[in-house]
Amino acid sequence: MGRIAEYAILRFVPEAHRGELINVGLVVFRDSRLDVRLFLHAAVFKAIGVSPTSLDWVSAYLREIDDPSAEPNQRWERLSKIPSIVLSEPGWLMADSDEQYEIRIQRIREDYIDRPKLPMKRKKSSSLVRELRTVFREYHVMGKDTSDLLDHKVVPNVPVGPSGKLQIDFVVKNGIYHATETADFRSAHDVGTAELKEAALAAITLQCAREQLGHYGVQCYFVYSASVIIETAINPALQIAERSVDRMFNIESGDQRRDYFDLMLSATGSPSLFNSN
Numbered sequence: 001m002g003r004i005a006e007y008a009i010l011r012f013v014p015e016a017h018r019g020e021l022i023n024v025g026l027v028v029f030r031d032s033r034l035d036v037r038l039f040l041h042a043a044v045f046k047a048i049g050v051s052p053t054s055l056d057w058v059s060a061y062l063r064e065i066d067d068p069s070a071e072p073n074q075r076w077e078r079l080s081k082i083p084s085i086v087l088s089e090p091g092w093l094m095a096d097s098d099e100q101y102e103i104r105i106q107r108i109r110e111d112y113i114d115r116p117k118l119p120m121k122r123k124k125s126s127s128l129v130r131e132l133r134t135v136f137r138e139y140h141v142m143g144k145d146t147s148d149l150l151d152h153k154v155v156p157n158v159p160v161g162p163s164g165k166l167q168i169d170f171v172v173k174n175g176i177y178h179a180t181e182t183a184d185f186r187s188a189h190d191v192g193t194a195e196l197k198e199a200a201l202a203a204i205t206l207q208c209a210r211e212q213l214g215h216y217g218v219q220c221y222f223v224y225s226a227s228v229i230i231e232t233a234i235n236p237a238l239q240i241a242e243r244s245v246d247r248m249f250n251i252e253s254g255d256q257r258r259d260y261f262d263l264m265l266s267a268t269g270s271p272s273l274f275n276s277n
Contacts, residue, residue: 005030005095006072008079009088009112010038012055014048020216021086022048023113024055026105027062028093029075034066037105039113047150058085111162128184128225128251129156129169135261136170141268149173152268161208168209174267176217179209183241185226185234186252199237203244210244222248223260 007028011021025038036059040052061082066075072090080087093108095101136142136154143153149171158171158179170180181202185195199222206220222245226234231250242248249260265271 003094004092006076006090006092007108008076008090009108010036010058011086011088013084013086014050025058025113026108027079027087028105029072029090030068032068034063034068034075036062037109039109041114043147047147058082126182126184127186128182128223131251132170132180132182132223136264139265139268139270141172141265141270154264154268160205160212166205166208168205170264171209172264172267173216174269176219177209177213178219178221178264178267179206179213180221180223180264181206181241181245183222183224183237185224185230185237195234195237196240199241203241206244219247220245221260221263223251224248225251227252 005028007026009023010025010027012024013021022044024040025036027037028035038055038059040055042052045052062079065078065082067078068075070078076087076090079085091108093101093104095104133142133156141152141154143149143151143155146155146158148155149158150173152172152174154170154172156170157167160166160168168179169182172178183195183198183202202222206222209220210218222241224238224241231238238248247263249256251257251260
């Protein structure tokens with residue numbers, strides 16, 4: 001082969017009025033033909049109440065309307081007019097052999113189409129994470145895995161980023177995603193390397209959440225725990241996290257604690273933690 005080829009991710013729109021997209025495959029604009037690959041995960045389709053067989057027509061139809069003699073951008077435009085299917089912006093891949101080509105296809109599948117499983121090794125829980133889990137469990141809104149997002153549960157350790165290598169501490173979905181990263185600074189005495197790294201990792205993880213889930217809408221929260229004195233000392237770390245979040249909450253503050261749980265519980269459809277009724 002020894003050349004560059006353009007490709008696009010195929011995204012299925014199960015219900016146009018909801019605006020939700022599911023990555024279901026990809027097309028590669030090869031010179032002689034259109035290479036169509038569909039990767040339909042039965043569990044995902046079951047969750048949205050649609051049969052994977054509803055897309056049986058896609059591969060043949062895409063190849064039928066494609067014109068290999070046209071420029072890649074013209075071919076992309078033709079395929080973009082199909083109902084229920086949306087094409088991503090074109091990307092490119094380079095391969096020197098058929099074997100390398102298949103490796104590139106597999107890598108694209110892993111990064112953009114397959115739904116990553118939670119790693120066996122979970123993110124180490126801090127005291128703050130355990131405290132938040134306890135509250136969510138008391139309100140019966142704590143989920144176990146990403147399938148519980150469909151039921152508006154708070155799901156821990158949701159994988160994001162390249163091949164799902166990063167994990168968001170808590171995610172709940174209700175119309176949009178609400179993503180929370182945490183940092184427990186209660187034992188910090190000043191801002192050191194550990195505090196800066198923790199804040200930077202939280203910022204990077206939330207940025208990956210925006211990139212991966214952004215077409216649905218994402219609100220990012222940074223929840224930390226620190227006394228008034230420590231909060232002043234770790235301000236440089238907080239400034240790092242602040243760049244990637246919509247709101248920050250110090251759980252040691254009664255008002256901020258109330259605001260955070262009000263927000264998350266509202267997203268699950270539960271009453272306020274501080275409801276006086």
